[in-house]
Amino acid sequence: MTSVPSRLLPLNGNRWLIGLFTVLAIGACSPKTHWVSKPVNKPAERPAAHPAPKPVTPSAPKVSVISLILPFDLDHIGPGLSYTPTSLKEARIAADYYRGFKLALDSLTFYGYNYKLQLFDSKDNGSQAHSLAYNPKVRASDLIVGPVFPEDIKAFTSVLTSARKPIVSPLSPESPSTFKNQNLVTVNPPLEYHAWATARYINDRVKPQKVFILASGFSEDNKYITPFKKALDSLSGRHIKIITITIVRGQLNALLPQLVKDKQNIFVVPSTNQAFLTVTLHSLDTLNAHYPVTLFGHPSWEHFVFLKTKQLQRLRTHITSADNVDYQSVETINFIRNYRNTWHTEPSAYALKGFDEGLYFGRLLAENSLKNMADFNGLHNSFHFQKIAGMGWVNTHVKLLMYSNFELRKVE
Structure with missing residues (x-):
């Protein structure tokens, strides 16, 4: 976007x-094209059998x-x-x-x-x-x-x-x-259609049992979270469990009992805050060594130079874009x-x-x-x-x- x-x-x-x-x-x-009409000349001698046609202007x-x-x-x-x-x-x-x-x-x-x-x-x-x-x-x-x-x-x-x-x-x-x-x-x-596209892909292609939304605590996140949850609930018939948790200083330990080691753990991070993203993505990268992570981020990430491409690639990061x-x-x-x-x-x-x-x-x-x-x-x-x-x-x-x-x- x-x-x-x-x-x-x-x-x-x-x-x-x-x-x-x-x-x-x-x-x-x-x-522009300019049209010029050319008048029809009347014969000088011998009157026409019928009245001369009037000039036609296109x-x-x-x-x-x-x-x-x-x-x-x-x-x-x-x-x-x-x-x-x-x-x-x-x-x-x-x-x-x-x-x-x-x-x-x-x-x-x-x-x-x-x-x-x-x-x-x-x-x-x-x-x-x-x-x-x-x-x-x-x-x-x-x-x-x-x-x-x-x-x-x-x-x-x-x-x-x-x-x-x-x-x-x-x-x-x-x-x-x-x-x-x-x-x-x-x-x-608008952002809500990016959220819907992400929810559709997760529901149709990934098909997880649960999705973790890592929130920063800033109200700005809700512009993405609200339409995403609405879309995923609608598309999955509420069969995919959505777990929303506010992350402080990158602490993810509270999630460990709910993670699995033999399948991809699906995380959605809707934040655009640089400080939050720097710490949280580092924590996810560390977690990825033991619990496979697939990450879905905000479309604005495409333009953030502070994000590390190698890290995003390790986390199998997806974003939507227009x-x-x-x-x-x-x-x-x-x-x-x-x-x-x-x-x-x-x-x-x-x-x-x-x-x-x-x-x-x-x-x-x-x-x-x-x-x-x-x-x-x-x-x-x-x-x-x-x-x-x-x-x-x-x-x-x-x-x-x-x-x-x-x-x-x-x-x-």
């Missing part, structure tokens, strides 16, 4: 942004209007102004996502589709997002993509509550229950080459996300298929949308990965 922020490209102050936004202002609209091609609402934070550009570290990260995310999205729309124009792309700066400000929801140009759009951050999404969608065209949440994995908006399309799978790019595939190689040629820089994960979403929603929009969100395999992730009453569409597709040969490999 990717959430903001991620790995960012090195930049030289604000100068790159000034140059970029000049380009954005000039080239926000993808190429109908203008459809132009799909898309509004992108991203945190460019343009207020930080100008004499005597500068970006803060936080606002600079947000601006980089916005720029990368825009470039990927724009490249996708440019690709789709090859098939005769036409787009008008409007850019709006949310400034990562709830008041600004709320104001944009009243902007006539935004409201008249065929598709709205953004804002990016949860508080901005909440402020924006609180205005547009009645049934209308879709509003895409492009990057946030925040649960749609936070917003309760029937128009929302959540592209990044961010798994095959850099060896022909499609990814072609995208990277085209991105470099167009923007003269390297694409980040946000550029890949922008390209996938631009390609998917751009085609649906041009073909009037937004009400039928079919499955899609992208470069960065795949889409499998489910409609939830009162909460819009949610992408539920996540991959299960396992540490093997010192890398994460797809399990299912």
Whole structure:
């Protein structure tokens, strides 16, 4: 699961942004086809037997209007102004996502589709997002993509509550229950769907008698624990016993009477706290010498540099992910080459996300298929949308990965 922020490209102050936004202002609209009618000339002599046909003007091609609402934070550009570290990260995310999205729309124009792309700066400000929801140009759009951050999404969608065209949440994995908006399309799978995917795999493939959940004691763990327990109880018919225990200073001795030596002992660790994970995983590694351990962790672990790959591999660690790019595939190689040629820089994960979403929603929009969100395999992730009453569409597709040969490999 990717959430903001991620790995960012090195930049030289604000100068790159000034140059970029000049380009954005000039080239926000993808190429369009212009139709020109040619009048039929009336004969100079000898009247026609029938009245001359009137010139026929072809109908203008459809132009799909898309509004992108991203945190460019343009207020930080100008004499005597500068970006803060936080606002600079947000601006980089916005720029990368825009470039990927724009490249996708440019690709789709090859098939005769036409787009008008409007850019709006949310400034990562709830008041600004709320104001944009009243902007006539935004409201008249065929598709709205953004804002990016949860508080901005909440402020924006609180205005547009009645049934209308879709509003895409492009990057946030925040649960749609936070917003309760029937128009929302959540592209990044929320944490609860990662928990369900893990529970499904444990029930269908591992089939243990019991599962141990090692909690840190922080309430943040419950965002994973609650849907996981609900899913496993539902899928197994409560035939798999769930044992939840709060671990202090890595002490696992209380679990020893319930462990077995001839089968895998299944542990779920939902924490993202560095201090807790460092101590607890060390204890599990020690335990693994006598009691075989199979570990299921939080999707954020994929991005934690403090975790030790060798240790995770010894513990047969599995995690779910919505961010798994095959850099060896022909499609990814072609995208990277085209991105470099167009923007003269390297694409980040946000550029890949922008390209996938631009390609998917751009085609649906041009073909009037937004009400039928079919499955899609992208470069960065795949889409499998489910409609939830009162909460819009949610992408539920996540991959299960396992540490093997010192890398994460797809399990299912």
